[in-house]
Amino acid sequence: MTNGSDDSRPGSGGRSARPGLLLGRPFGIPVYVTSSWVIVAVLITLVYGGIVQNRLVLGPVAYLLAFVFAILLYASVLVHELAHSVVARGFGLPVRRIVLYVLGGVSEIEREAPTPGREFWIAFAGPLLSLVLAAGAYVLASVADPFSVTGELLFQLWVANLLVGVFNLLPGLPLDGGRLLRAGVWKVTGRAFTGSVVAAWGGRVLALVVVALPFLFAWSAGGRPSPWAIVWGLVLGGFMWMGSTEALSSARVRERVPGLRARALARPAVTVVADTPLAEAERRAGESGAEAVVVVDAGGVPVSIVHPEAAEAIGQGRRAWVPVSSVSRALTRHSVVSVELAGEELLGVLTSHPLPEYLVVDEDGGVFGVLRAVDVNAAMTGEG
Known part of the structure; x- marks a missing residue:
């Protein structure tokens, strides 16, 4: 659910080995899915299958629909990442590949955007398309029978795209909202590095909030946090913390590039x-x-x-x-x-x-x- 460039240092190995199974090349961009996706697919199938069963009483078919939701979620992530990549290529920035992994996806854009305006549109393209798809699926779902398979699939589609779009608008790296924040600070200060620092620290703050949320919700309800909620909070928070830290380190490296002779x-x-x-x-x-x-x-x-x-x-x-x-x-x-x-x-x-x-x-x-x-x-x- 992020977009960025890889390690640009000379001798770093350039193009790394294939990160997973090649799904295809939409718009000429290689798309890979890692084996870690299976973990999320199984968890979604098991957890969401029970919910679907309670709603539609389909028996084992409920778990098939839950698995379809896992596929729709990653298809939504793929469409989101393709939006980043297509806009980046439109601005003349080469895109190496898209990788779908356990917590979302990443568009590997080989160079940084040269202006804050282009940075903004590359980052905003993903959430914008996700929200447009969510709105379209919501309209279709509103006229479909909510207790039918079609209604359930449309419900899954708009929820999946809404989750992808809204989550990525959170203002902190490595999320797209962090890149929007970076573009804004870059525009105001005239320094890409300053924008990166602000957005990276925004990501670190968000990471701490995500880890704390299960405890805050449990405290407000007068109960104890669910172990699953704690685990997911730690996983997502850890992902965001590591991503923002990596973004900050990369920004410090990029800041020194103009001085290379x-x-x-x-x-x-x-x-x-x-x-x-x-x-x-x-x-x-x-x-x-x-x-x-x-x-x-x-x-x-x-x-x-x-x-x-x-x-x-x-x-x-x-x-x-x-x-x-x-x-x-x-x-x-x-x-x-x-x-x-x-x-x-x-x-x-x-x-x-x-x-x-x-x-x-x-x-x-x-x-x-x-x-x-x-x-x-x-x-x-x-x-x-």
Whole structure:
């Protein structure tokens, strides 16, 4: 029930393994459902089946209808997430996939919205469509026999969409209402980071409220909270707390992106030919103050970069005999970046093809240095 981008740090692995069963590709967007969905489906079937049985007296069929409600709930979540994704793609933001899991769904949008207005519409599209569907199903349910299977299904449909729409409008990350709050604060202050901080703390407050609700309701009624209510409160509250904390951490990382400079982050490098002994290459690097070794061909064209871990694995006695080519990683067209790249443009190039290191070239195409993913990640997390 959230929308956001994944870990955008270089070398973080890029596209992860499939998170579950591929359901299809509506609008060209892969949709996956995790095995955790079965847990919720079983719980809804068991709990809601008894309610349906009391209303319609259908026998075992009541539990079949309850299972249909579980499917309708997740179909509502899917439609909700598709609204986010379609609007995001309309604004030119790539969508990796949609994942449905135990507590809802997430649209994995690979870049942040560039303006608060676009952030608002991407976030609002999901709840808006959910509420429109809820209203439509409610109108149909109002003219159907409430004690018929059709009436029950329409009732389930409008309730499912109402739940999805209203819950997601709560003002705190990682919910859509938190992104609406973020967009508003961003618009007023001119700083996306400030909006993220406010919305993340809003999510933390909501998490505490959700955990406390079963106890507050029980106290107001003069009774004790149901164990199930406590468990669900802790699960939902924990989900919201972790989501808001992750959003806050991500915002802090994103705040440092504009300060990234390939020129500043590149380590100075020395160039050697492929048959140069590792010991000789290290000696030259030490004399010139270089921290990386780039291997070039006979024409001086870079072909690979010495891999530090592979080089360190060579014993001191063998380094005078091992050529640098045997401990180097070959360069590809994705391994080379311009020294002029900075900020979002630099990060976009690096995350589109995550690698441990990149060759940084100057304006004339000459070797400027080597950019390591660990250095970029350290700069983004404030550890550098």
